[in-house]
Amino acid sequence: MSPQLSVLDLVPVRTDQTTGQALQSSVGLARAADRLGYRRYWVAEHHNMPAVAATNPPVLIAMLAARTERIRVGSGGVMLPNHAPLVVAEQFALLEAAFPGRIDLGIGRAPGTDPVTSWALRHGAGGVDDQAVAHFPEYVDNVLAMMEPAGVGLALRERTHVLRATPQATSVPAIWLLGSSDYSARLAAEKGMPYVFAHHFSGQGTAEALELYRSSFKASAELAEPRTFLTVNAVVAETAAEAERLVLPNLLQMLALRTGQELTPQPSVEEAEARFAALPPAHRDLALAMRQRWVVADPAAARAQVADLAAQYGVDEVMVQPVAGSPEGTDPTASPARERTLELLADA
Numbered sequence: 602m603s604p605q606l607s608v609l610d611l612v613p614v615r616t617d618q619t620t621g622q623a624l625q626s627s628v629g630l631a632r633a634a635d636r637l638g639y640r641r642y643w644v645a646e647h648h649n650m651p652a653v654a655a656t657n658p659p660v661l662i663a664m665l666a667a668r669t670e671r672i673r674v675g676s677g678g679v680m681l682p683n684h685a686p687l688v689v690a691e692q693f694a695l696l697e698a699a700f701p702g703r704i705d706l707g708i709g710r711a712p713g714t715d716p717v718t719s720w721a722l723r724h725g726a727g728g729v730d731d732q733a734v735a736h737f738p739e740y741v742d743n744v745l746a747m748m749e750p751a752g753v754g755l756a757l758r759e760r761t762h763v764l765r766a767t768p769q770a771t772s773v774p775a776i777w778l779l780g781s782s783d784y785s786a787r788l789a790a791e792k793g794m795p796y797v798f799a800h801h802f803s804g805q806g807t808a809e810a811l812e813l814y815r816s817s818f819k820a821s822a823e824l825a826e827p828r829t830f831l832t833v834n835a836v837v838a839e840t841a842a843e844a845e846r847l848v849l850p851n852l853l854q855m856l857a858l859r860t861g862q863e864l865t866p867q868p869s870v871e872e873a874e875a876r877f878a879a880l881p882p883a884h885r886d887l888a889l890a891m892r893q894r895w896v897v898a899d900p901a902a903a904r905a906q907v908a909d910l911a912a913q914y915g916v917d918e919v920m921v922q923p924v925a926g927s928p929e930g931t932d933p934t935a936s937p938a939r940e941r942t943l944e945l946l947a948d949a
Contacts, residue, residue, distance in 0.1 A: 603904070604911035606946060607641040607920040608634045609677050609801065609832055612654040612661065613851075615926075616866045618933045623654045625934040627661075628668050630923070633940045635669040637947040640918060641705055642669070643677030649718040652854055652866050659692040666700045675705025677797075677832075677920075678779040682710060683719070686740045687764060690747035694766035697748075697774045704774040707797065708744070710737050710785060738788060741778070748773045782806070786814040793821025800894075800914075801832040801922050811914055830918035831910055834895040836925040837903040837945040838938070844897045847938050849873035850926030856880075856888045869929045896921070900945040907946065921946065 610630060614623040631642050644661040647653040655661060658676035666674040679689055689706075697704045746753035752765035778789040781799040783806075789796035790813070798810040811829060818827040834851070838844040850873040857864055868876065880888065896906045907919050925938035 603908055604916065605640045605918045606638075606907075606943075607643070607830070607918060608639050608943065609643050609645065609920050609922040610655065611645045611647060611922070613924075613936075614652050614654050614866050615850075615931075615933070616868055616872075617927075617929075617931070618866070620654050622933040624661075624664070626936040626939075627654075628665065629935050630939055630943070631665045631669050631672070631674070633943050635672040637943055639672060639943065639947070641673035641675060641920070643675045643705065643707060643920065645677050646680050646683070646709075649715060651864050659696060662696055662704065663699070666696070666703060671703070673703050673705055673775075674700070675774070675777075676707045678707030678709040678777070680709050680711055681740050681744070682734050682737060686743040687747060687766070690744045690766035693774050694748050694770055697772055698767055698770065701772050705777060706744075706774045707777045707779045708741060709779040710734065711781070738792075741788070741792070745776060780810070783810050783813050786810040787817060790814045790817035790827070791819060793819050793824050795824060795828040797829060797832065797920075799832060801834045801920075807831070807914060830916045830920055831914050832920045832922065833907070833910060834924045835903065835907075835921040835942055835946065836895070836897045836923070836938075837900055837942040838925070839899065839945075841897075841899045841902065844899065844903075844925075846870055846874065847925040848892060848895070848897045849877050851924035852888050852892055853877060855891055856884060859887065859891070860884060867926060869931075870926045871929050873926060895924070900948070903946060 610627055612623055612627045614620065634642050642665060644658050645655045646658050648656050658679050662674045681689065693704060693706045743753060747764055747766045750770045752763045754761040755764050777795045777797055778785045779797050780786060781802055786796060796814050798807050800807045815827045836844045836848040838847055847870060850867045850870060853873050853876055854867060896903050898906060911919050923939040923942040925942050927936060927938055
């Protein structure tokens with residue numbers, strides 16, 4: 602059987618876009634995913650990056666959920682050490698109250714940014730970096746408890762004060778742990794929580810992390826059995842050759858990230874073709890090695906690759922990050938090639 606499909610969106614910013622236009626583009630992508638029957642639409646948390654506008658998942662989720670009808674909308678993820686747990690609990694309790702049964706809270710441990718921006722985020726919120734990361738399991742427990750109708754008791758000055766994320770909760774969001782190492786796999790298994798490994802980013806260690814999660818899983822009141830899915834970068838076009846062209850802008854950005862180059866807004870397909878042709882052999886080889894872990898193909902081949910990945914890792918859901926670039930002259934408020942990727946995967 603074909604796996605259920607979902608979407609991950611970093612809200613990429615192209616050289617021809619303002620932040621507002623990039624947001625409009627993501628609204629169009631979310632509405633396409635909703636129309637096409639995708640299960641969920643998650644937005645990431647990244648800060649101080651020229652090519653990524655997904656800085657604040659709760660704001661994006663509210664905007665996207667209001668413009669869609671049935672698709673689940675969530676975070677992939679909220680980087681919890683950057684924030685006070687009560688703030689995260691309040692934000693997602695309100696989102697769940699506004700869009701009941703449609704909100705996912707994916708929680709991660711990484712900074713999602715450079716060290717300087719990380720310090721600016723955490724100073725006065727989750728604490729200094731070492732403390733925030735060290736207390737991650739406790740923060741996860743606090744978020745879970747605060748969103749429950751009964752709240753959580755906080756002992757202070759010989760009294761117990763009850764903290765609730767919202768006054769009259771009738772439901773809570775689905776809460777997932779995310780990770781790109783075995784740390785979150787172990788923690789999710791210990792707490793009996795759903796877990797997702799960042800296969801789209803790492804591409805290595807996926808099988809080991811999922812096996813660790815499944816073999817160590819302890820049932821909880823919320824989850825009787827392990828629950829996970831797979832994430833993958835994808836570009837689908839009418840022909841394989843066109844898909845290979847459309848992947849180049851994002852591939853160059855990932856290459857810059859991996860090799861310590863300056864990060865810039867995403868170039869056009871034409872500019873990316875010229876830059877890729879001029880790459881030194883070592884960088885070209887690294888880019889092609891990364892691309893081999895992605896789904897870049899025509900519709901039939903792409904669907905077969907997605908099904909093979911689902912079977913290989915034993916999941917019934919695959920979350921695709923549509924990373925197709927845009928040719929020069931594309932409407933800056935839209936990303937037709939990203940939408941087309943979703944359409945061809947759904948229809949193929």
